Amino acid sequence: MNSLIPLFIILPLATAILIMLFGRLAKVLQKALPSAVLLFLTGLSFYFIISWDSGIYIYEIGGWGPIDNIPISIYFVLDGLSILMLCIINLVGFLSGFYAISYIKRYTGENKFYALFCLMIAGMNGVVLSGDIFNLYVYLEIAAISSYALVAFEVEKEKLEASYKYQVLGCLSSFFILLNIGLLYWYTKSLNIADISRIMEASANKNLIIFIQILFIAGFGLKAALIPFHAWLPDAHSSAPSPISAMLSGVLIKAIGIYLIIRLFFNMFDITYEIALLITVIGTLSMVIGVLLAIGQWDMKRLLAYHSISQMGYVIIGIGIGMLILAKGGNKSWAALSIAGGLFHMTNHAVFKGLLFLNAGAVEYTTGTRNLKELGGLSGSMPVTSSTSLSASMAISGIPPFNGFFSKLIIIIAAAKAQYFLLTFLAISVSIITLASFLKLQKKTFYGKLKNWNLNKIKEAPFTMCFSMIVLAILCIGLSLLIIPGIRENIMIHVVYTLINKSNYLLILSEL
Amino acid sequence: MTIARELFISTFLANISFIVFLPLFTGILLIVLPQRFRIFKQVFALIISIITFISALLIYIAKSAGRYVNLFNLFPLRYLSLSEDFEAVTGLAVLNVDNLAKLIVLFVCLFSVIIIIYSFAYINKANNIRNYYAYLMLTLACSVCAALADNLILFIIFWGFLCLTLYKLIKGYDEESSTAATKSLILIGASDGFIIFGMAVLWKIGQTMEISRLNVATNNFLNVFAFFSFLIGSFTKAGAFPFHTWIPDYAKKAPASSSAFLPASLDKLLGIYFMVRICKDMFVINQWLTLILLITGVITIIIGVMMALMQHNYKRLLGYHAVSQVGYMVVGLGLGTPLGIVGGLFHMINNALYKSGLFLVAGSIEKRTGKENLNDLGGLSRAMPLTFIAALIFSLSISGIPPFNGFASKWTIYQGIVDFGKETGIANRLWIIWLSLAVIGSALTLASFVKFITGAFMGRARKEFNKVKEVSTVMWLPQVFLALVCIGFGIFATNLVLPKIFAPLVGDFQYAGSWNSSTISFLVLISIILGFLIYLAGNIKNMRTADSFVGGEKIQQQTGYSSTEFYKTISNFNIFSFFYKKADNKRFDIYNVSKDIILWLYRRFSTAHSGVLSSYAIWFLVGLTIMLILLLSFI
Amino acid sequence: MTTYLLCFVLFLVGLFGVLTKRNIIKIAIGLIIMELSLFMFFALIGYVDNGIAPIIVEKTENTKFVDPLPQAIVLTAIVIGLATTAMLMAIAIRLYKKYNTFDIRKIANLKG
């Protein structure tokens, strides 16, 4: 198990290079290789999650052990949260890559697309596995830079504009993160997350730590598109090609935003009440304002993009309430429930938001537009797209028995249990508005009369696109099985356990 | 042989998980099957629904009330050795099979059989809905499971799924119908949200999630809040004021069989069922809540019927009546006395019977004539005699004319109100108001059904309807069957139906007097006279506005017999016209009001996203600075 | 301490450029200035008074090495910065070709 860990980074990286080298010579290679590699990695991550024994695995690159108890090597750390994230990244990555085989045919420079795609996945896998804070930054930038390029892939006016804005804001946040890394290194003389955590426990320069924490919230908050750092997201996510939108919205903002917030604030910093409150407030703002911005949109993908902000708000609320309970010294099992709800919602969001973007891509592929005012009546001619899109819409708006219902239920119950009734009420109202806006999308796209297109032109998307959509739609229902106690305890509880028991993560220092 | 049969019955047919899982799996199977097996799907769905009905009947007859059955315990799944993981699940999936649940399940199964038979002819290739039968079966399964569920989480899962089938059973072929479907799903989804809120509050105050073990006093703010959250859920489902607005829209645009199945019967059954559970089992309600319930009830009665009076589209008219009748049930249940609850439940069953019957009649009319407006109809009684007789019986039932079932249940509710007035409480002292408003509502119902019957069936037959024939057997059979049940329930109300079916639901109650009780007869008389007076007034008014007869003119439709024109005069009254105009603009529709507010907010936030990069960067810095100032200054 | 402060001033200069300039190239230059100030900050972190370069030399009693780790970090960060800058410039040139203007306020098709 241990020696398989670096494969998550090597394989996509090697694929990217091979495609750049030989892709032009063998067209089959550039199409089949990314899907094959990502399928293998998906299988590997599911093997990890099944054979998980709730330990933490460490991989030392280059075999450099610690010297005088100071970890000097680059470490990959594999714990429950990392495995969960790996599953999400590689699964959605595989399905988007497979989807892209048909979708991306229309564009020139296919090999560059696949190379950048694999590079992005390598970056995200690296972020999730990395055990020290600077490598995390490097992988984060790999993922971010390839996403900048992918957003501008269609090289049209709007796409370039979106990409430029995304880059400028992304660079700003990256610089704040880099500044933070500098400050942390200056303060602790270490880059290893566990080591930093140990050193910071010993000493207490409270103001500096709070300063660092806030810079991290702003930096990762921008990557995760939390309000008020969200402004790039609707532009970028709606401009990218659809499989990339699915990756950006479904995975990227989680892997380089939410995941890092969770990882650093639980495992590196001590949880304080003020920071927990701040995170919860930001989450609430994102949840409410995001959905209010989404409801009036007429561009299909822009609507979906704004919903990503809102749904990330749910995730952050779940996490934030857990932090609040922990900071107040409340019942740990309720904190665990809340955090598990947030993580569960994150998993679910990857599935249904990925699916929704793929649906939008299929609609755009056949009709050539994604303006809701021009669409209509597609349910008859595109049965797969319309039914999968309905299931994803119901999942995101929290209609049972789809997975979104259960995760929202957990978050709402946890919020009420922690006596944040206003938050509970807002979460429910936002869920209702989400339902309204997704029914609008359904109504305008799939119901009503077919607009005056050439009827022969409107047909179901090609096989690879349908396959990805169907698999994700099945997952939309299938993931609700995670609520069943037996399965939940095997997966979710391990994930939460390493988060709420900080000392457990620090054990990796002794295992080195 | 008999032993084998006994064994078969006891292991399968009389097994509670059997009637949950059989339609569920059938529904999933029917979704997977391709479209071209339509006939097979129909027959298969019918067979399964009949089997389900039979097993529901067997369960109903078996005297095993109040038994807790584990959903997985009796199902063959238990033979799979899924060890302790599975044990944890089964704790959630506990079913409570008491008398009330059994009754609801029985009627749910009955209605599904009737609707499927009716759909054989009604749903044809022209107005086919994708996966119609599959969603009918799923609806059946989920309704049964929602009625039986003891755990609130299990309950909300199946209850929530019902709104999706409601959405899928309407064909979104044009703008208006897809709007109606959207609106229904949003309103019902919102009510589900409120139920979840109530559940969260219950969880907070440390209660269990099992309905049969809950007994929450409504003495503090939180508990009342939870109570209202649940109440909103049940009101929206059943369609009580002010959450009723989806029902008329849905009834207008959906296929009549869908309307008969969901808003007219199943949603009423489940919504009122849940309300009984809330008021009777889960919470101990105090007198202020009783007052609120009664006020909501009478407002629902009056508003529903006043709006119904104005409708020209007969399906929409029926939709508003579906709202109005809920008011009686809310009043009955709101009384909280055993007699009131029995009256409410009895009215719920009766309402489901005649209202789904009326929708089937509407479907038959629509099928044969293709018209949706009462103004375009007339004189169908000769062409469609069976439909006409059924419609007449349903109309008399809904208006509360003896000896039909509507009278029996309304009478029980009136009796309940009178009994209720004997005690001292705020709501009790106002009993005369509740009683009078309920009676007025009944009279107005009669008036509007006179309009329906005369508009559709009476009068001069139009030429274009010359070729109209009676509907096919599979379509009139369900109507006639429902009409017979209506008569039967009415005639045997005091002897058989009330003591045998409804008495076990609430235990002992004082059943006062016979039909000849003077107060009640008097009240009924008043309601009949009032109705006919209004009707006659309509005729006089109509005569007055007609042109004078000079001779030699052709016979005009208008001079002959117009039933709908008169009702415009009501809307022209000064007081009413104001409200009707507002209602036409959907000013009172909770859905439209909240939509406007949200869109206003959207425009405010949307203008901030001006597309200028530096403002985005400034947001980032401002956010950062505010966070820094807040945290570093307060620590 | 003064050097740290100067670093910070440089960072603010870059930030000012990003916020106020309209020209897309100047915004990119602002970002590069910010980045360079951060590199200097890292170099300062690693600096030790009278330290020498951390390579293998003849051992004496009082040899002090500067911290090599920030230097390695800065090298990596420079590579990343190079990629970012190249990306930014490529997009800026393309933008100019499409819109025929460098003014970021006129490049605002995506709003709402």
Add this chain to the structure above:
Amino acid sequence: MIGMTLILKKINQLIVGLIFLYGIYIITHGHLTPGGCFAVGAVIAGAFFLLVLAYGSDILKLRKREEGSSVAESTGIFIFLVLAFTALIIVTRIFFTNYLPKGITGELISSGVIPLYNIAVGIEVAAALFNTFLALYL
């Protein structure tokens, strides 16, 4: 792009060879002295910049721009990855291990695989810089 004046071209001819040589010197001594792969890449790419600036882009005889350099760039990373990967597969089961004999400190052939890594990264950086330059310049 057209080239520059004759003086510049001539001086270029003289200098470029020396710059290349200097680059190769640094890359071979990367594990002994400060500098190494990244500096080398910059130096060699600088030599190419000079050539292109003086003679114009025609000197490269490119059918499609950045073709050759892009292949070189990919090859550079590929060699690097293969070196790291052989450590994982064949030799020690640990990614990135220095599995060759270390030799004596201070000699040219020493410190295991690091010189090889240096060469690979040097090629990669040079090609990447040149690639970027071409993309922006042409």
